[in-house]
Amino acid sequence: MSRLSASGRAWVFLALGLTAAIVAGLEFRAMHEPEPITAGPGVARMRALSDYAAWMKGSPGDTPVYVFEGREPGGTMLLLGGTHPQEISGLMAAVLAIENVTVAKGRLIVIPQANRSGFTHTEPLEGFPHTFEIDTPQGRRWFRLGMRLANPIHQWPDPDLHVHAASGEVMVGLESRNLNRNHPGQAEGRFTARVAAAILAVLKAEGADLTLDLHEAYPEYPIINMIVAHERAFEIATLATMSLQARKIPMDLMASPKNLHGLSHREFGDHSSTFALLSETANPGMGRFRGRTDEALVVEGQDANYVRASGLKRLFVPFSEKGHPLADRVARNMATIEELLAAHNEANTGREIVLEGLPDYDAVRLKGLGHFLKPIL
Template identity: 30%
Template sequence: MKKFLLVMAALLFLNSAAFSSPAPFQSGYAGVIGEMPLSGRNNAVRPLSDYEPALAGTVYDTPVVVLGSENAKNTCFIAAGTHGNEIAGILAGYWIAENCTVENGRLVLLPRVNASGLLRIEDKEIAQRIITLAGREFHYGSRLTDWRFEVAEDPLNFIPPQAPADFAPLAGKEARNINRNYPGSPSASMTSRVAFAVTKLLLEIQPVLAIDLHEASLKSSLAWSIITRKEFLDEAAMAVLDVEDQTGVSFHLEDSREEFSGYSHWEWGKLGIHAFLVETLNPAQPDDDPEIDQLNNRVSPLALRVFVHLKAVENLIASRNLTLDDSETIQVTGFPRTIDGVLSWLHGNVHE
């Protein structure tokens, strides 16, 4: 009886939370599918909950898009939307899902790792933001996961699961930052379970290359850069040079260390995966200032950021291919040749 009352109380709490806020997506998976332009080129789309059943039907589930042959020897993994407010990476992911074709190898893409951050629900304030592009609506979402459906309140502070003993604790809300939770756990928070599902996916597909698309503020030293572990610096350096050459953006390289514990590229690198974090400059960060014009910002317009992400992906694949056998390289077509191609796409015109 006591258990029954507790369950009823929990259900009432969840219901009141739902009534006091915009209706959440029934599942994160459906929410992302609803805004993602899928093309016939995609071989398969499946839910991330295939790798962690606890995510099924929740706001935390998200689509995994597979392009190319399931039997290919080499796979490139691309993650975007870990932070729902870093929209250039998300749009780059959508470009790939819509426009790219894998001629050889396989590409596995998570365009919104943080599906629960689709709605702008952060620090317990709720205000949805939509960007309309070419008649399509895209959510400018949250950096963190949705607190309303988490298993517990944020802790006072948070330490990534595999951080060294002397790691300085992070703010408690970072417990809902997927990119501090790798490799994740199936018995911890929902945020940690998302990270765990991604890790399980990686262990199954065994990618030779993994790229995580993010954005940083003007004040961050990470804006316009590729960050990687020391062992993969040369591979990244080649891509940095080519990205700068092809986009005209002054791009730089950063090497990571233990302070990046819990970050995707740092933890994926421990699995032997050549892993890279790509950062463009989001002019509205760090506070997501709604007065900043994302589309036409003078310093960092959205089309340029999407273009740079796509060229970074293209050149990191090219750089990785240099060390693969010719017959086993990953060949992807459909990346934009110029920024005009991205501009046309964002405005709904036929591109290039």
């Protein structure tokens, strides 16, 4: 048997190392390719953050803004998905709205990937899949999973402490890349603060009466299946919560704490006239108790560890074998949007927002997300 010389072995190792680096590099770069989203019949025009905020021109944080115009005048709703990209029921609810909704009265603005940079990477050392797929009658659709924070290639290094500019509140350094700790943002600030300022620019330019920022949290976190409302939005949120509970969709309500800064439900409400709201569904794919982290967990939301943790009363939501499938969580977002709008319309005559074609709670749960995803154009 022939034996390689030392330099021969070195070349083999070098070649293996380069191959691994190239494969990993291509995989990493693939996450910068955006998933296709089909603008449905209600979308009047597609814009970008940079159309509202010149400082976003050419920035990797620039992201599409879908504008719907109603047949009759009324109020305006701003819907944000993907503030935290791995909280995927927000992205998917936004996509279902973009692909299905028409507006009878008022206007709807949807930003499905508020933190576009966060869609280009996953959390290090957590073994997350980069993408997940949904079956539709026309074939499979794919979406990125992403991470809570902006990609460090777009904002680096993290400071030891993140000082929230508008309030002076001090947080742990990595929160400087957390969009939901950077509102109302700074046009001249660091990358994430600039994105936050651009989103507030959209909110103001479009005159949003009502803003909903869609989030998810892990089942062992207390703020879950919950609407968090700025004090001016509390009445709307209370009515919506009661309506959801009457429909046997358990939902709780929390007031936005006045001394916690950088969060959308606090800063949008303080820095504009919008009714600022945030909602949370339960995502086992993000939790610390989770077992194998694969696409099945992400989409089907079932995990034996969580069933066990539920038995030990460690969770803030019930958790059976059925788990919390993505379709159920998106259905919950649909019902939350529906009931918030109903509550808003009741109290704001002349500023009503009436959506048609918003996928129904029961239909999304029964038929699945694929039924409401359109063919790629």
